[in-house]
Amino acid sequence: MATTTTNPPPPQPDPTTQSTRLQEIKQFDESKIGVKGLVDRGLPAIPSFFIHPKPAELNPKDPNNRPGTKPTIPVIDFSSSRSTIVDEIRRASSTLGFFQIINHSVPVASIKKILGSIQEFYELPEDAKMEYYTRDMSRGAAYSTNFDLYQSKAASWRDTFQMGLAPNPPKWENVPFSCRETVAGWDKEVVKISKEVLEILSEGLGLEKKDKLKELSDGRVMAAHYYPYCPQAELTAGLTSHTDPGLLTVLVQNEVPGLQVKVGEDWVDVVPVEGAIVFNIGDNLQIMSNDQYKSVEHRVLANPLRDARVSVAVFLKPSHSDQLCGPFPELVSAEKPAVYRQFTLSDYMGRFFSKELDGKTLTNYYRI
Numbered sequence: 211m212a213t214t215t216t217n218p219p220p221p222q223p224d225p226t227t228q229s230t231r232l233q234e235i236k237q238f239d240e241s242k243i244g245v246k247g248l249v250d251r252g253l254p255a256i257p258s259f260f261i262h263p264k265p266a267e268l269n270p271k272d273p274n275n276r277p278g279t280k281p282t283i284p285v286i287d288f289s290s291s292r293s294t295i296v297d298e299i300r301r302a303s304s305t306l307g308f309f310q311i312i313n314h315s316v317p318v319a320s321i322k323k324i325l326g327s328i329q330e331f332y333e334l335p336e337d338a339k340m341e342y343y344t345r346d347m348s349r350g351a352a353y354s355t356n357f358d359l360y361q362s363k364a365a366s367w368r369d370t371f372q373m374g375l376a377p378n379p380p381k382w383e384n385v386p387f388s389c390r391e392t393v394a395g396w397d398k399e400v401v402k403i404s405k406e407v408l409e410i411l412s413e414g415l416g417l418e419k420k421d422k423l424k425e426l427s428d429g430r431v432m433a434a435h436y437y438p439y440c441p442q443a444e445l446t447a448g449l450t451s452h453t454d455p456g457l458l459t460v461l462v463q464n465e466v467p468g469l470q471v472k473v474g475e476d477w478v479d480v481v482p483v484e485g486a487i488v489f490n491i492g493d494n495l496q497i498m499s500n501d502q503y504k505s506v507e508h509r510v511l512a513n514p515l516r517d518a519r520v521s522v523a524v525f526l527k528p529s530h531s532d533q534l535c536g537p538f539p540e541l542v543s544a545e546k547p548a549v550y551r552q553f554t555l556s557d558y559m560g561r562f563f564s565k566e567l568d569g570k571t572l573t574n575y576y577r578i
Contacts, residue, residue, distance in 0.1 A: 235259050235359060242343035243336055244355050244369040249438045250336075260446045262364040268447050268511070281306075281473045283480050289313040299407070300414030303491050307506035308471050310486040315406070316399045318485040321462045327392035329464070329520045332369060332436040334388075342371070342386060350374050350381030357563070366447045367440045367512045375430040377529040397430065400460050400524045407489055408458065408526075415499055415541065422538075423495070427457050429529035437468060437519035440512040448510035448519070453573070455562050456492040456527030463488065466519035472507040480508075493573050494527065494558070497550045500537035505573060531556035550576045 234257060241247070248257070262268060284302045286295060288311050302309035331339070342353040351373035356365050371389075373380055375397050382390050408423040417423075437448045448468055463469060469480040469488075480488060496505040513519050528535070536552035553576055561572060 231259055232360075235365070239345075239355070239359060242340040244332075244339070244343070244353070245367055246332055246369055246436060246438050247336055249440075254441055256367065256440065256442045256446055260365045260367060261442075262446055262450075265445045268444070281476065281478050283308050283310060283471060283478060285310045285312055285483055285486060287311075287313050288315075296410050296413050299410050303411060303414065303503040305504065306471065306473060307491045307496075307504040308480065308488065308508070309490075310480070310483055310488050311407070312483060312486050314403060314487060316403050316487060320396065320399050321485060321487070324392055324396040324522055325462060325464050325520050327389050328371070328434040328522055329436070329518065331371065331386050331389050331434075332438075332518070332520075334386075339386075342384070347372070347374075349384045350378070351384040361564075362450070364446065366449055367437065367443070368448050368510070369436045369438075371434045371436075373432050375432055375524070377428050393432070396522070397432070397524070400430070403487065404458065404460055404524075404526055407460075411458070411495075411503070415502060415538075417538065417540065423457060426498075426528050426533075427526035429456075429527040431525045431527070432522065433525070434522045435510075435520070437466070437510060437513040437521075439516050439518070440514060443512035443514040446512045448512045451507045451509040453505045453507055454490060454492040454525060455494065455559065455572075456525045457495040457498070458492055458526045459488075459490045459523055460526065461488040461490070461521055461523040462486075463521040464519065466513065466515055466517050468510045468513055468519050469521070470509055470511065472509075477509070492525070492527070494535055494555075496573055497535060497576060498538055498541075500541045500546065501549050502541065528555050531559070549578055551578055 238257065283306060284298060286298045286302070286309055288295060299309060339353065344352045345354055346352060353369070353371045355369050356362065357370070359365055373385060385393060404427065405424055408427060409420045412420045412423045435449070440446060451472065463482050465482050467479060467482060470477040471480060490508065491503045491505045493505045495503050531554065533555040534552050535555055535558065537548045537550055542548045558572060561575070
């Protein structure tokens with residue numbers, strides 16, 4: 211008589227271990243010191259809840275060491291002809307989903323000012339920052355470590371100050387005084403340069419209304435990240451692999467590297483270029499473009515350097531939660547049928563913030 215074998219059930223998490231981990235996370239979160247506070251205490255090792263389950267996957271072999279063509283993120287010169295700029299942005303957006311621009315209309319001094327202002331806030335004494343540490347985004351502005359701290363399998367080595375910029379005006383009383391004027395000025399620069407880029411993206415899609423994407427980008431949220439030195443950078447991440455919600459992300463970064471984009475199976479550095487602004491396509495724009503533009507996975511490595519990495523991202527998105535999202539009708543035809551179903555923005559954002567920041571899942575969720 212034949213015998214059958216059954217696989218043993220997968221191991222279940224130890225509830226005691228899980229409870230201890232949750233207590234450690236809660237204790238850290240309630241201390242309101244952030245990752246920067248841990249660094250200031252001179253810890254030789256990172257707390258266990260920052261250690262990722264498969265740390266080897268965070269630091270694979272550098273593709274630049276392989277023979278053959280080395281992929282790079284395009285740096286587009288805005289002093290070129292309009293047709294050249296449109297063509298280069300269309301090509302980058304439909305393949306890599308990322309590009310940098312130089313010789314644009316934003317003063318380099320403004321970029322340095324916003325990055326310097328954010329770094330200055332993070333490097334204030336702890337007691338001066340604690341009043342801003344919260345997970346309550348109803349305040350309109352919040353400083354914390356990882357918005358998904360309690361959902362993720364492992365925490366990431368960064369602190370973030372996040373605030374809404376539009377359509378509702380910021381609650382400036384909840385923004386550090388030293389940053390208020392600089393953030394307000396930076397928001398104006400983002401509005402101007404994003405208008406230019408969104409018009410170019412519309413033109414690249416062949417949309418009849420060149421301001422169509424701009425009209426859908428009336429919501430803006432800023433996330434200012436601080437990645438301090440990590441004593442065990444090989445065991446954790448600065449920001450795990452993910453794609454961005456919304457239509458378009460506008461980012462500036464200081465000279466400390468770490469941002470990487472997934473190209474095929476490789477991770478490619480977005481090399482800091484002085485005065486450059488980084489743009490990347492969001493999930494909603496990939497869907498609206500009916501897959502002509504690509505929202506790609508990206509991440510930030512934990513920082514092994516003594517100098518902190520600082521970046522400021524502004525996410526452009528529709529502002530109305532009942533906004534229906536789906537491929538633009540003019541980009542759908544018998545030859546190119548819609549590859550996504552329609553959905554509301556509130557459904558998308560609810561799913562985005564209810565899961566840990568990990569990988570590219572939501573565009574596939576809405577795919578037909």
